[in-house]
Amino acid sequence: MTQAIKIDNLKYNYNNDQVLFDGFNLTIDSGQWVALVGHNGSGKSTLAKLILGLIAANSGNIDVFGERLTVDTVHHVREQIGMVFQNPDNQFVGATVADDVAFGLENKQIPSVEMPRMIDEALSIVGMLDFKDREPHMLSGGQKQRVALASVLALQPKIIILDEATAMLDPDGRATIMHTLQDLKARFGHDITFVTITHDMDEAILADRVVVINDGQLILDGTPANVFSQYDVIHNNGLELPFAGELAEKLDAKPKSYLDERELIQWLSRLNK
Amino acid sequence: MAITFEQVNFSYGAGTTLAQRVLHDITVDMPTGKVTAIVGQTGSGKSTLIQHINGLLKPTSGQIRIDDFELTASTKEKELVNLRQKVGIVFQFPENQLFANTVLEDVMYAPLNFGATKDAAKLEAARALNRVGVSEDLWGKSPFELSGGQMRRVAMAGTLASNPSVVVMDEPAAGLDPKGQTELLSIVLELKKLGKTIIFISHQMDHVVAVADQVVVMNEGRVVAKETPRQLFNRELSWFQTMKLDLPKAGQLAEKLKDKGVTLSRRPLDLGELAELINQEVGHE
Numbered sequence: 001m002t003q004a005i006k007i008d009n010l011k012y013n014y015n016n017d018q019v020l021f022d023g024f025n026l027t028i029d030s031g032q033w034v035a036l037v038g039h040n041g042s043g044k045s046t047l048a049k050l051i052l053g054l055i056a057a058n059s060g061n062i063d064v065f066g067e068r069l070t071v072d073t074v075h076h077v078r079e080q081i082g083m084v085f086q087n088p089d090n091q092f093v094g095a096t097v098a099d100d101v102a103f104g105l106e107n108k109q110i111p112s113v114e115m116p117r118m119i120d121e122a123l124s125i126v127g128m129l130d131f132k133d134r135e136p137h138m139l140s141g142g143q144k145q146r147v148a149l150a151s152v153l154a155l156q157p158k159i160i161i162l163d164e165a166t167a168m169l170d171p172d173g174r175a176t177i178m179h180t181l182q183d184l185k186a187r188f189g190h191d192i193t194f195v196t197i198t199h200d201m202d203e204a205i206l207a208d209r210v211v212v213i214n215d216g217q218l219i220l221d222g223t224p225a226n227v228f229s230q231y232d233v234i235h236n237n238g239l240e241l242p243f244a245g246e247l248a249e250k251l252d253a254k255p256k257s258y259l260d261e262r263e264l265i266q267w268l269s270r271l272n273k
Numbered sequence: 274m275a276i277t278f279e280q281v282n283f284s285y286g287a288g289t290t291l292a293q294r295v296l297h298d299i300t301v302d303m304p305t306g307k308v309t310a311i312v313g314q315t316g317s318g319k320s321t322l323i324q325h326i327n328g329l330l331k332p333t334s335g336q337i338r339i340d341d342f343e344l345t346a347s348t349k350e351k352e353l354v355n356l357r358q359k360v361g362i363v364f365q366f367p368e369n370q371l372f373a374n375t376v377l378e379d380v381m382y383a384p385l386n387f388g389a390t391k392d393a394a395k396l397e398a399a400r401a402l403n404r405v406g407v408s409e410d411l412w413g414k415s416p417f418e419l420s421g422g423q424m425r426r427v428a429m430a431g432t433l434a435s436n437p438s439v440v441v442m443d444e445p446a447a448g449l450d451p452k453g454q455t456e457l458l459s460i461v462l463e464l465k466k467l468g469k470t471i472i473f474i475s476h477q478m479d480h481v482v483a484v485a486d487q488v489v490v491m492n493e494g495r496v497v498a499k500e501t502p503r504q505l506f507n508r509e510l511s512w513f514q515t516m517k518l519d520l521p522k523a524g525q526l527a528e529k530l531k532d533k534g535v536t537l538s539r540r541p542l543d544l545g546e547l548a549e550l551i552n553q554e555v556g557h558e
Contacts, residue, residue, distance in 0.1 A: 039450040041420040086448075087366075140315055167448040168366065170315065170476035171519055199450040240451040243522045243544070250548035253556060261526070269533040271556040 002030040002065065004159055004193040005051060010060035012050060012216075020046060020216040024060070030158070031190030033181075035207035035224075036197045039238035043216040044197045048163050052078060065158065079108075082152030086164040088144035089137075091151075097123065097139070098132040101151045108155060122154035123147075125187070126180050142173025146180055153184075160184075161195045166203065178203060201228070201242045205260060212237060229258035274340035274359060274438045274470055276303040276326060281335035283321060295321045297494045299335070303487075308461065308471045310481040310502075313491030314517040319474045322491065323441050326472065327360035328353040339439065358387050361437035365444045367428030371416040376407065376427050379416050383435040394434070401430035405460050422453035429460065440464055442473040446480055458483050478521040482506070482542045492516050507540055523547040 010024040020043050028034050038044045049055045051062055053074035062069040064077045085091055094100030101119045110118065123129040126146040136144060145165055152160055162181075166174040184192065196207060204210050210227040212220040214237040220227045228234070228245050240246060244261035248254055255267050283296035296318050303309040311319045324330040325337050328344055337344040342356050361383075364370065373379035380398035381391075389397065402412060405426040411419065416427050425445075432440065446457040461484045465471055475481055481488055481502060488505050490498040497516065498505060506524055513520060520528065523541040527550075530537065537554055541547040 040422050040453055087369075164448070172314075172476075172517075238450060238452045243526065246544055247526065247548055247551075250544065252552045261529070265526070265529050265533055265535075268530060268551065268555055269535050272535050 003063070004028050004030040004032070004065060005195075006061075006063040007047075007051070008061045008063070010050065010062065011058045012046065012055075013058055014046075021050075021057070021060075022216065024216060024218065026211065026218065026221075028193060028195065030065070030193055032209055033185060033194040033196070033207045035204035035210045036195055036213065037199060037201065037204050037210060037239060038213045038219075039199055042214045042238075044213055045163055047213070048083070048161050048195070048197055051161070052081060052083060079155070080158045082155060082157035082160045084145065084148045084152060084160070084162045084165045086167050088141050088148065088168060091148050092136040092144070095135065096132065097128065097134050097136055097147050100136055100147060101154050104151050104155050118154050122150040125153055125184065126150045127176075140173060141169045142176045145169065145173065145177050149177075149180060157192070159193045159195065161197070163197045164199075165196075166198070166200065174200075174203075178206060182206060199239060201234075201240060201245075205242050212239070214238070225258050225260070275305045275338075276439065276470065276472070277338040278302070278322075278325070279336050279338070281325065281332045281337060283325070283330060284333045287333040295494050296325075296332075299496055301489055301496050301499055303470060303472055303489075305470050306465065306468050307486040308465050308473070308484050310485035310488045311472065311474045311491060312476070312478070312481060312488060312518060317491040318494040319491050320443065321494075323362070323443065323472060323474060326439065326441050327357050327362055329362075354387075358435055359437055360439040360441060361432035361435060363429050363432045363440065363442040363445060366448065367431070368416075368421065368424035371424060371428055371431075374415060375413050376402070376416050376419070377412040379427060380430045380434050383431055387435050397434045397436060398430070401433040402427070404433060404463065405430045406456065422449050422456065425449065425453070425457065426460070433464075437469070439470045439472070442471070444475055444477075445473055447475075447477070454480070476519075478506070478519050478524075479543065482521045490516060490518065502542060506542060 005028040007024060007026045010021045012021040013019050036044045050057055053069055064080060067073055067077060069077050092100055093103050098119050101122055102115055105115050105118060120129060123132055126149050128146050128150055136147060166177050198204055205224045210224050212227060219237055220230055220233060228241050231241060231249055234241055244264045245258060248259060248264055259267055278299045278301045281296055281299040284292045284294045286292045311322060313319050325332060331344060331346055331348055333346060339356060339360065371379055373382060377398055380401055381394040384394035384397045407423060407426050407430060416424055445461060446454040449457060458480060461471060485502055487499060488502055489496055506520060510528060521542055523543050523546060527537050527540055527547060535555060537550045541550055
């Protein structure tokens with residue numbers, strides 16, 4: 001399988017003295033949806049910035065689709081990666097929703113005749129086409145983040161990184177973003193690689209693979225079911241299991257292995273018969 | 274300090290042709306020393322309501338009593354200074370409002386502004402920082418060097434430093450990791466122990482259950498319910514759908530269990546209660 005991101009022996013210090021990453025390795029296959037989880041300050045957002053070349057590592061290599069990230073390649077590497085940040089209010093430049101999506105296309109020097117089609121397509125994928133003439137600041141948080149996602153999608157990236165993109169949203173907004181991501185996954189399949197950075201395990205559970213990091217170290221790496229069966233490790237690293245996992249831990253009669261919510265409910269209903 | 278809204282109406286652009294009524298005939302009280310949660314979908318008037326508590330907005334008609342202070346449409350701006358010293362507001366994502374060079378200076382800003390001497394302001398700031406658990410070795414640092422959870426607490430200390438008896442918070446624990454959320458909610462309970470009257474807005478029903486004594490539900494600018502979390506979350510499911518409100522996670526899971534034929538004797542408020550009910554009631558027939 002093609003490797004979308006390969007991080008090899010990465011070393012990075014904060015403020016030149018505090019060690020964060022000391023020989024960090026991670027490979028993400030093309031088409032995978034990886035949830036990168038860790039508590040506030042665990043290094044997960046720094047890792048995203050390193051991948052984008054927004055900050056430079058002290059040593060080690062980052063390859064994006066086989067291309068080594070260097071001063072010379074950074075622009076080309078970034079063209080393949082779309083990023084959605086945490087604060088929905090900090091990423092708007094356009095006077096209307098459509099203008100905002102157009103901004104990225106203009107930067108990429110897309111011929112203006114092609115833009116309206118590309119804008120409409122991107123907005124319709126995230127379910128925001130009806131809002132194209134609205135002013136971004138009139139939208140709810142969840143709608144703003146969907147527009148941010150459309151702006152990224154219009155540029156047809158191979159990788160999309162969402163850095164706590166739902167942390168500032170209310171439960172409704174959070175749910176719409178997660179649904180949108182699942183739609184994208186169903187639509188683009190292996191053509192887009194997702195990296196969602198989060199500390200919300202009910203979100204992480206939607207990914208193909210969960211990577212837990214803390215203090216710049218890789219703590220756990222596996223399928224959601226594998227990772228979430230490590231109750232103590234998760235808690236010792238300042239995190240919690242998805243709600244159903246926390247519940248299972250508190251039951252007198254515990255299921256033998258980790259169950260997600262649907263499975264746990266089924267298990268409990270059988271127990272009752 | 275008890276807060277009482279009496280027949281409060283509020284319109285943006287009152288008296289113009291563009292007048293837009295946001296609050297309708299609000300009569301509600303928020304008792305001294307209790308935690309009142311205000312919930313309701315986006316646009317229901319929650320933020321407009323809390324901005325009346327320290328006079329950032331004045332009612333178009335009706336009045337709000339905050340202890341012995343009476344806020345009406347005709348209250349003068351300069352009368353509000355006293356009120357604002359008694360009522361502190363912590364806005365959503367308050368860490369975005371940090372600005373000073375050091376943590377300590379940032380927190381000293383409010384007391385200085387209210388006329389405290391530098392020494393007195395320092396004392397108040399130190400007390401507020403200790404209260405929210407920001408350790409002394411961070412006081413000399415730039416607030417921008419701190420983690421998200423620490424920044425949030427520094428911003429809260431900034432509001433607490435003027436020693437308000439009413440603390441109003443908009444989504445105090447949103448966006449933090451699980452540990453940070455738990456810590457923030459325990460600060461809310463600490464403040465309650467100090468006798469402060471606390472009002473907070475939240476979309477997270479689990480946070481409401483964790484700290485609130487009473488819940489005020491807003492819908493389209495009206496108060497549609499005011500009761501304890503236990504009473505509220507026992508209402509019919511259809512009511513929550515109409516109000517576009519969530520149940521706490523434990524209640525949501527209990528409803529899903531019910532759909533699969535596992536009916537618990539009551540709707541649980543939190544994880545502990547849900548586990549307890551399942552342990553007692555499931556699989557023992």
